[in-house]
Amino acid sequence: MTKTIATQPFDDQKPGTSGLRKKVPVFQQPHYVENFVQSIFDALEGFEGETLVLGGDGRYYNREVIQKVIAMAAANGFGRLIVGQEGILSTPAASHIIRKYKAFGGIILSASHNPGGPQGDFGIKYNVGNGGPAPEKVTDAIYQRSKAITRYKIADIAAVDIDTVATLDVAGMTVDVIDPVADYAQMMEGLFDFDAIRKLFKSGFRMRFDAMHAVTGPYAKEIFEHRLGAPDHTARNYHPLPDFGGHHPDPNLVNAKPLYDEMMGPDAPDFGAASDGDGDRNLIIGRGIFITPSDSLAMLAANAHLAPGYSDGLKGIARSMPTSGAADRVAEKLGIGMYETPTGWKFFGNLLDAGMVTICGEESAGTGSNHVREKDGLWAVLLWLNILAVRGESVKEIARKHWEIYGRNYYTRHDYEEVDATRANRMIEELRAKLPSLAGTTVRGMKIERADDFSYHDPVDGSVSEHQGIRIFFEGGARLVLRLSGTGTSGATVRLYVERYEVATGRHDLETQAALADLIAAADDIAGIRAHTGRDRPSVIT
Ligand code: VG1
Numbered sequence: 130m131t132k133t134i135a136t137q138p139f140d141d142q143k144p145g146t147s148g149l150r151k152k153v154p155v156f157q158q159p160h161y162v163e164n165f166v167q168s169i170f171d172a173l174e175g176f177e178g179e180t181l182v183l184g185g186d187g188r189y190y191n192r193e194v195i196q197k198v199i200a201m202a203a204a205n206g207f208g209r210l211i212v213g214q215e216g217i218l219s220t221p222a223a224s225h226i227i228r229k230y231k232a233f234g235g236i237i238l239s240a241s242h243n244p245g246g247p248q249g250d251f252g253i254k255y256n257v258g259n260g261g262p263a264p265e266k267v268t269d270a271i272y273q274r275s276k277a278i279t280r281y282k283i284a285d286i287a288a289v290d291i292d293t294v295a296t297l298d299v300a301g302m303t304v305d306v307i308d309p310v311a312d313y314a315q316m317m318e319g320l321f322d323f324d325a326i327r328k329l330f331k332s333g334f335r336m337r338f339d340a341m342h343a344v345t346g347p348y349a350k351e352i353f354e355h356r357l358g359a360p361d362h363t364a365r366n367y368h369p370l371p372d373f374g375g376h377h378p379d380p381n382l383v384n385a386k387p388l389y390d391e392m393m394g395p396d397a398p399d400f401g402a403a404s405d406g407d408g409d410r411n412l413i414i415g416r417g418i419f420i421t422p423s424d425s426l427a428m429l430a431a432n433a434h435l436a437p438g439y440s441d442g443l444k445g446i447a448r449s450m451p452t453s454g455a456a457d458r459v460a461e462k463l464g465i466g467m468y469e470t471p472t473g474w475k476f477f478g479n480l481l482d483a484g485m486v487t488i489c490g491e492e493s494a495g496t497g498s499n500h501v502r503e504k505d506g507l508w509a510v511l512l513w514l515n516i517l518a519v520r521g522e523s524v525k526e527i528a529r530k531h532w533e534i535y536g537r538n539y540y541t542r543h544d545y546e547e548v549d550a551t552r553a554n555r556m557i558e559e560l561r562a563k564l565p566s567l568a569g570t571t572v573r574g575m576k577i578e579r580a581d582d583f584s585y586h587d588p589v590d591g592s593v594s595e596h597q598g599i600r601i602f603f604e605g606g607a608r609l610v611l612r613l614s615g616t617g618t619s620g621a622t623v624r625l626y627v628e629r630y631e632v633a634t635g636r637h638d639l640e641t642q643a644a645l646a647d648l649i650a651a652a653d654d655i656a657g658i659r660a661h662t663g664r665d666r667p668s669v670i671t
């Protein structure tokens with residue numbers, strides 16, 4: 130039986146960089162989840178009898194929301210729902226399942242790299258039929274609907290057993306509870322040379338993968354240890370936990386410090402990697418060398434043809450605007466297109482669908498390709514492994530040679546987290562007002578060429594997205610970018626991105642922060658970050 134329940138809008142259900150993210154207690158308010166899910170359904174058209182994919186990263190409150198969505202999907206008229214066993218699907222696996230089973234769309238429950246637990250974060254994201262995050266016109270429609278909602282529909286049913294792989298009938302809707310790993314692992318076998326990687330492990334190659342007690346654990350165990358023959362304990366922290374073991378599942382150099390320390394230590398394995406809460410990010414560390422995500426994108430693009438899935442070469446590369454220009458040099462050399470998009474994976478979808486690009490990446494440890502429509506942490510790790518197996522060189526050798534060919538983009542990101550939102554907004558507004566007067570001025574001996582607020586014109590559908598980040602370009606190719614995060618849940622996070630290019634014949638062995646010190650100081654001179662935030666240093670440096 131379907132119930133129609135009267136309700137009232139919440140005023141804070143505006144999706145951010147990737148979906149709606151709030152603290153768990155916010156989601157636990159009566160009707161909060163239901164209102165947002167009904168707003169998603171109300172914003173869509175033509176899903177009667179169609180398939181919906183559902184899964185999450187296993188964080189606290191995942192199971193409760195899974196049950197609500199099942200009951201609401203049935204009441205709203207979906208014909209079939211595919212849900213990962215125990216409510217689990219990594220973000221890239223969900224994207225793949227949507228595509229493979231030609232679903233109408235999918236609901237992914239995750240706050241990605243944000244902490245979990247009863248006082249941690251939760252999130253709900255809608256993905257469209259191409260497997261990718263809903264584009265802005267859909268997220269805007271969802272938000273508008275959330276402000277006007279007066280009722281939601283839900284089937285009056287007992288909790289559905291999601292712990293056993295089975296096909297069930299739930300209030301007239303078919304529910305398929307599936308193994309969350311199998312389809313994904315099979316796709317990876319099709320893209321990469323598993324024989325070559327198996328040989329690599331057989332030869333004694335050692336790898337460490339930190340799943341950070343988040344969703345990639347079961348995927349990593351199955352793929353690296355069972356299918357590729359890596360030794361037991363290659364995957365660490367592989368048990369997904371609702372609170373991620375109390376840790377922060379963001380694989381940056383602060384949260385993944387144990388892995389970093391091991392990789393820099395005397396008995397370091399050959400290769401280290403980590404992923405985030407929902408499995409779409411990757412951190413890559415070779416023995417004695419951290420590879421920035423921007424460099425990783427460039428190096429993967431330059432070597433992708435060594436993997437069977439990319440042996441025909443790449444059609445083009447896309448990167449988010451704050452990501453370094455390292456990949457641009459690869460695209461130039463390959464003679465393929467290069468596209469610069471705003472932050473967030475949703476902007477890559479059109480380019481991928483149109484066949485204009487094959488590989489995409491973001492400086493925030495996101496890399497992916499046209500195999501799905503999300504960034505994909507394990508995919509990036511497997512592509513690295515495939516390249517290492519074929520080239521027979523260390524990560525360090527590959528990086529050094531890359532810089533000798535293309536030059537090096539020294540790059541860092543400084544995050545000021547949980548800053549007072551009013552002060553952060555004021556900082557950006559003041560900076561924006563100053564932009565027209567910056568060109569031609571000199572800061573710390575460096576001349577500013579131009580400065581703007583990035584706006585993106587989608588070459589496929591013509592849509593325009595404005596205010597996507599302040600850019601300040603210096604003579605000689607150095608660049609500063611400042612923007613506010615759209616994924617945080619308390620206060621504001623200021624992100625400062627700093628980049629300087631060193632030619633192929635230049636010095637590539639400088640320490641990154643030292644190499645960028647003048648630019649970092651210039652950023653504070655120009656934007657007054659310390660004065661505005663009241664902080665004397667960033668919370669996280671990557
Ligand atoms: C951050 C990153 C962005 C990424 C987004 C989602 O957004 O900067 O590159 O796409 O998180 O990643 P923001 O607005 O906080 O800078 V995840 O792993 O949530 O799916």
Ligand code: CO
Nearest residue numbers: 241242407409
């Ligand atoms: Co993520």
